[in-house]
Structures are given as structure tokens and as C-alpha cells.
Amino acid sequence: MKYFIANWKSNLTLTEAQHWIEELVSPESNSQQIIIAPPFTLVAELSKHLTNLHQVALAVQDLSPYPAGSYTGAISVRNIEGLTVTYVIVGHSERRRYFHETHAEVAMKVTQALEHDLTPILCIDDEYLLAQAVALDPEMLSKCIVAYEPLEAIGSGLNQPIDDVVKVVQQIREVCQPVAVVYGGSVDAENVAQYLAVTDGVLVGGASLAVEEFSKLLS
Ligand code: PGA
Numbered sequence: 001m002k003y004f005i006a007n008w009k010s011n012l013t014l015t016e017a018q019h020w021i022e023e024l025v026s027p028e029s030n031s032q033q034i035i036i037a038p039p040f041t042l043v044a045e046l047s048k049h050l051t052n053l054h055q056v057a058l059a060v061q062d063l064s065p066y067p068a069g070s071y072t073g074a075i076s077v078r079n080i081e082g083l084t085v086t087y088v089i090v091g092h093s094e095r096r097r098y099f100h101e102t103h104a105e106v107a108m109k110v111t112q113a114l115e116h117d118l119t120p121i122l123c124i125d126d127e128y129l130l131a132q133a134v135a136l137d138p139e140m141l142s143k144c145i146v147a148y149e150p151l152e153a154i155g156s157g158l159n160q161p162i163d164d165v166v167k168v169v170q171q172i173r174e175v176c177q178p179v180a181v182v183y184g185g186s187v188d189a190e191n192v193a194q195y196l197a198v199t200d201g202v203l204v205g206g207a208s209l210a211v212e213e214f215s216k217l218l219s
Helices: 014-023 040-052 093-098 103-115 126-135 162-176 192-198 211-218
Strands: 002-007 032-037 056-060 085-090 119-124 145-148 180-184 201-204
Touching (some): 002 085, 032 085, 103 119, 192 201
Parallel strands (some): 002 201, 032 056, 056 085, 119 145
């Protein structure tokens, strides 16, 4: 299985998202899985389209570390029940950097996700790979998709050299024994093939915003 994860971050309006999903040609092959991670505000709208699309699933970009309750502003697993969300991105470096998320909070989010049958897409960088792994128990790690996202490659156009990716992906497979390992960081139609050859897929930011560009990654 090859995963193609479209992380829209804080981009796209409702109208743009509707256009995106209408223009998406879902893969013919059962070995390609598209995962769209829209902002929370667009999840309900996109979930209406999923039944017509083959091999396309939804993720949320984040999750409250707490269960349902008095946590103003936080989106709990209960809030997304019934919205056909299957995956949740946790621990993205932008969350760690701008929102000061700690390893412990990331672990709480993974716990929330797994308790409610959501598959975590756990983002890590080689610098804190071991600290991250220690924060999660091995059984939890084995239920995650792990995304290797080198900081300097994200949003910079400086995609990581393939030799480094091979090395870190191997380390992640050994330490975490996850469901799958994907690479993220300036992936585009020109460079995607080399990453697909050595990983289980890609996590794509900038090149996922236009459906035409994202679709090129699949071919
Ligand atoms: P990018 O983002 O493709 O724009 O580098 C990747 C990511 O942040 O997951």
C-alpha cells in the first residue's frame, strides 16, 4: 500500500475544497490510499463526498489531548464522531514549534486517537526520534503510521536527499515497528518517485493544495 497524504494545513476555503474534491480522480489501483487532511472547518463537507470516492479517506490535522469535556477551543475525538474520519495527524513540527506541543502531549493525543479507532499519523524528525519513541509505548507505536519529516525540508523546496531518508526510515522501522513509514518535506511531482521507492508513501503540504498538482503525484 502507498499512502498519499494531503496536508492542507491552514489553507483552502470551503469553495476551494469543494472544487478540489470534485476534480479529484480517485485511484483505480487498490494499492494507493489517498488521505486528505483538511482544516477542521472543512471536514464535515468533505466527509459527504467520500462515499463516491474509491481509496480516499479523511484525516484531521490535530486532536485534543483530552477527552470530551470542558476544554474550550479544543476538538476532541467525540466532536468528529460520525464524520468518517479515519486518521489523525499528530506531532507535526509546526504544532511543536508554534504551539509548543510536548512529547507528552503528543503521546496523549495518540492515546485518544487509538482509544477511538483512529489511526495516528505520527510526525517525527530524526533529531528527536528516540525521545519521541520513548514517550510512546511500543504497542501504540506499532499502530501508527510514522511520517519522517526533516525540519529543514518542510515547505522549503529543499527535499531531503534520498540516502538520508533510506537511513532514517530503516531506523524508524526498527525502533517503532509501525503500520507504515512515509516521508514528508517538499515532495512534488518531480521528486516523488524516489521516495515512493523506499517508503510506504508521502505526506504532502504545498503540492497538495491544487488538485491538479496533487493528482500528478499519483501517476
Ligand atoms: P511541504 O509540507 O510538502 O509543503 O514541505 C510537508 C509537511 O509539512 O507535512
